[in-house]
């Protein structure tokens with residue numbers, strides 16, 4: 047009882063008409079558990095900022111008045127040890143010209159990551175292997191991993207997978223919100239095109255296995271997911287996805303998919319983009335203003351640079367005029383609870399999607415990551431379990447992927 051008093055204060059809450067006893071962890075306890083865990087965010091679109099003028103990764107930004115969700119001072123505030131920076135390429139034309147443009151854009155983003163890491167090399171360092179995070183953390187620095195969101199820049203050239211690997215990419219999200227040459231997306235308005243992973247996509251996955259690049263199934267259609275786990279010789283990840291049972295969005299994973307993922311030995315990294323966490327409540331004024339902007343600008347990915355800038359300004363102004371009703375940290379941990387119940391504690395992690403739309407009430411930027419730890423403690427998760435959620439599971443999968451790669455390279459068929 048005495049021990050319990052030191053670590054937790056108990057409280058009674060009423061939820062859903064029932065009375066629950068919850069543990070209220072002290073700030074000291076939260077800090078201690080969070081410090082001990084290796085904390086990794088497996089998906090951020092922060093490099094989008096690297097390409098903009100007037101943005102400094104080394105400076106503090108206030109998320110209440112500015113749009114950016116990640117910078118080095120706030121990573122320190124949130125005690126985030128490792129971050130996956132996404133090389134995100136929006137889907138556009140799938141012809142030679144489009145593929146070439148996508149490749150060039152990807153190379154430009156890799157370049158911007160490299161220059162930012164060089165500029166702040168006293169604070170952050172590129173990590174290429176799972177174990178790198180331990181040595182980087184020991185130096186008092188943050189680890190930056192690179193993931194590619196969308197396999198579109200590969201075009202039809204498998205050799206580009208070697209190029210992207212050399213530049214540091216350690217996962218590739220097979221597709222984004224539209225179908226590409228690799229597989230069908232969960233959200234393409236035209237519906238399925240290949241019926242899952244294409245023949246070319248199969249070659250892409252095999253090459254990724256060979257190189258030791260994690261196969262990321264976030265955004266892919268259900269059929270593409272089942273194909274990917276069947277084709278991949280290594281466990282897969284969903285770098286930023288949620289549970290469909292709690293929020294019915296095609297972008298989220300069904301319980302059957304969660305069970306298949308657990309069987310595959312993979313991991314789903316909980317996305318904290320509000321609309322995927324909790325079905326948005328209707329906000330008629332906000333909704334019609336959004337529709338009007340979409341109508342005015344048309345397809346975002348076909349816009350010129352200046353029109354995209356204009357679109358973003360209008361989009362963010364709308365957030366000020368009609369603030370969104372966001373999901374909460376408690377809603378996020380409801381998903382984690384569900385995934386743990388269905389797939390087990392070894393198959394869940396965290397991938398915020400910060401700077402790509404991610405952010406909920408209570409964890410709206412990287413400085414607030416500890417609030418997730420607090421909620422996990424409140425729900426009774428122990429240090430060992432929290433370690434797994436915050437990075438242990440992802441590092442295990444990453445290690446497995448490298449092991450499979452090593453054996454494929456040593457024993458070519």
Ligand SMILES: [Zn+2]
Pocket residue numbers: 195265286399402
């Ligand atoms: Zn995404």
